[in-house]
Amino acid sequence: MTAELVERLRSARRVIALTGAGISAESGVPTFRDAQTGLWAKYRPEDLATPEAFARDPRLVWEWYAWRRERVQNVVPNPGHFALVEMERRIPEFTLVTQNVDDLHRRAGSKRIIELHGNITRVKCFENNHLAAHWGEQGQIPPRCAECGGLLRPDVVWFGENLPAGAFEQALAASETCDMFLSIGTSSLVYPAASLPFAALERGATVVEVNPNATSLTPRAHHSFRAPSGEFLPALVSAVWLR
Numbered sequence: 033m034t035a036e037l038v039e040r041l042r043s044a045r046r047v048i049a050l051t052g053a054g055i056s057a058e059s060g061v062p063t064f065r066d067a068q069t070g071l072w073a074k075y076r077p078e079d080l081a082t083p084e085a086f087a088r089d090p091r092l093v094w095e096w097y098a099w100r101r102e103r104v105q106n107v108v109p110n111p112g113h114f115a116l117v118e119m120e121r122r123i124p125e126f127t128l129v130t131q132n133v134d135d136l137h138r139r140a141g142s143k144r145i146i147e148l149h150g151n152i153t154r155v156k157c158f159e160n161n162h163l164a165a166h167w168g169e170q171g172q173i174p175p176r177c178a179e180c181g182g183l184l185r186p187d188v189v190w191f192g193e194n195l196p197a198g199a200f201e202q203a204l205a206a207s208e209t210c211d212m213f214l215s216i217g218t219s220s221l222v223y224p225a226a227s228l229p230f231a232a233l234e235r236g237a238t239v240v241e242v243n244p245n246a247t248s249l250t251p252r253a254h255h256s257f258r259a260p261s262g263e264f265l266p267a268l269v270s271a272v273w274l275r
């Protein structure tokens with residue numbers, strides 16, 4: 033961590049944080065590209081997270097998400113999530129943009145969250161996007177929509193699907209006007225989310241990456257820290273505001 037970064041963050045007015053699956057890794061949620069375990073080891077997430085996979089085998093895809101939903105409900109946010117809650121309190125205009133569907137930012141206490149890829153704890157119907165407040169896990173799998181009888185599916189954005197109306201536009205507008213852009217725990221592989229830090233760079237923002245591994249953003253970032261976010265972010269918050 034550099035004194036220049038600490039000073040810049042302390043004086044920043046507009047900051048955007050883009051998070052990926054890596055910020056939830058220390059909560060025990062395997063990242064999107066970690067090898068899947070157990071029953072799901074033989075499937076690639078990219079092959080299951082598509083409308084075609086659901087149309088082909090709705091039961092398999094529903095059960096994959098039911099397994100992930102259960103796993104996510106049994107973990108808790110980690111110090112990386114809580115550090116971003118503190119940033120939201122300290123920075124005049126802080127925007128959290130997440131690719132994650134695990135609901136951990138909300139559970140940690142973040143208020144202003146742009147969910148680019150939806151939220152696994154929400155369920156809607158495949159045919160008409162009717163949100164389902166509750167659904168039975170017994171009987172038919174996938175359960176049916178109470179309003180139209182359609183198949184229920186997770187309210188997440190699959191590959192090949194558009195992002196929620198306005199979400200990307202809102203995130204892009206924030207990226208184009210920020211002083212600092214933090215890219216945290218993302219492999220920077222999935223678009224259009226991965227284009228956001230480059231939009232910030234073009235507008236002269238300071239771009240900071242936090243990831244134990246290098247990514248395609250690394251060569252362009254002003255600062256890139258090979259560190260786990262659960263350790264780096266609390267240390268950054270402490271250096272900027274708590275000393």
Ligand code: BV8
Pocket residue numbers: 051052053054055057058063064065066078081131132133149188189190191192193194195200216217218219220221222223224242243244245247259260261262
């Ligand atoms: C769309 C929900 C049209 C489902 C997900 C160019 C423009 C537009 C589209 C495309 C394009 N090129 C290609 C496309 C198509 C496609 C795409 O990007 N494909 C990729 C594979 C090339 N994009 C789409 O289909 C998108 N829709 O484009 O619609 C459109 C066009 C323009 C404008 C608007 C719309 C929809 C994409 C959404 C897919 N759904 N999730 C589900 O979860 O089941 S994406 C999925 O990948 C997850 O959400 C995940 O978050 C996301 C990105 O992955 P990461 O978060 O980065 O996770 P990953 O495992 O890859 O990496 C984890 C990182 O953490 C690693 O780098 C690791 O080193 C690091 N890490 C590990 N431990 C830690 C850590 N970091 C910090 N601390 C640690 N402790």
